[in-house]
Amino acid sequence: MPTRRDGFLVMATLGMALGAVITLAQDSPAPVLPAPAPPVSTTEPAISQVMGSTVFDWTKLPVKQTAKGEVRKVVKAPTATLDELECHITTLNPGQEAHAPHQHPDEELLIIKEGTVESLVNGTWTKLGPGSVIFQASNQMHSIRNAGDTPATYHVIKWNSPGMLKKKAAGRLKAPAEPEK
Numbered sequence: 001m002p003t004r005r006d007g008f009l010v011m012a013t014l015g016m017a018l019g020a021v022i023t024l025a026q027d028s029p030a031p032v033l034p035a036p037a038p039p040v041s042t043t044e045p046a047i048s049q050v051m052g053s054t055v056f057d058w059t060k061l062p063v064k065q066t067a068k069g070e071v072r073k074v075v076k077a078p079t080a081t082l083d084e085l086e087c088h089i090t091t092l093n094p095g096q097e098a099h100a101p102h103q104h105p106d107e108e109l110l111i112i113k114e115g116t117v118e119s120l121v122n123g124t125w126t127k128l129g130p131g132s133v134i135f136q137a138s139n140q141m142h143s144i145r146n147a148g149d150t151p152a153t154y155h156v157i158k159w160n161s162p163g164m165l166k167k168k169a170a171g172r173l174k175a176p177a178e179p180e181k
Contacts, residue, residue: 051077051085061089068096069151084160089113091153097145105168108158110134110144115152119144 054075061072074087092098092115101120110119112132118125119134120143127147128134136142146152160168 049077051075051079056087068098069093069146081162082159083162083165086158087156089153089155091151092117092144092146093151094146094149097143099143101141101143103139103141105138105164106158106160107138108136108156110136111155111157113153113155115146115150116148117144117152117154118147 056074058072061074064071064073069091071091072089074089076084076086079085090098110133112128112130112134114130116127116129117132118127120141121134121136123141134144144154
């Protein structure tokens with residue numbers, strides 16, 4: 001059972017904490033919040049302003065035909081917590097591989113929309129279908145290919161954590177060299 005002394009100690013502690021918070025608030029400048037970003041254009045995905053909440057309409061994304069299928073660039077922009085968030089949607093024709101196995105410092109998430117793919121993860125090719133998710137860790141060898149008879153479409157979400165772009169530009173952040181076999 002709490003005593004009057006316990007109540008006094010609680011009230012004194014709360015009073016000191018409140019006084020400290022008020023003192024800090026008076027001594028600190030008001031936080032500067034980023035201005036809301038203008039709506040993001042679906043015709044030009046790269047923007048330099050911090051991206052705010054937005055939507056990307058599939059039917060309005062420009063489609064670029066490639067030798068392997070097609071690509072829709074969604075966005076490439078800084079956010080409140082990332083130096084850069086990049087998203088694109090790739091469609092691979094049957095039998096096509098997006099690229100040779102490679103690695104890079106960025107991490108990426110792939111979400112299979114339709115079709116059947118095989119993904120190289122940890123040295124193993126794994127077959128996946130719609131709704132499957134692939135995480136490619138930093139500096140891990142990876143690739144993806146269409147393993148079905150119809151086009152395969154997947155969303156790629158890639159990000160650069162704070163400081164990564166500057167380190168890349170300065171040549172201080174590179175994928176490690178492949179070990180000799």
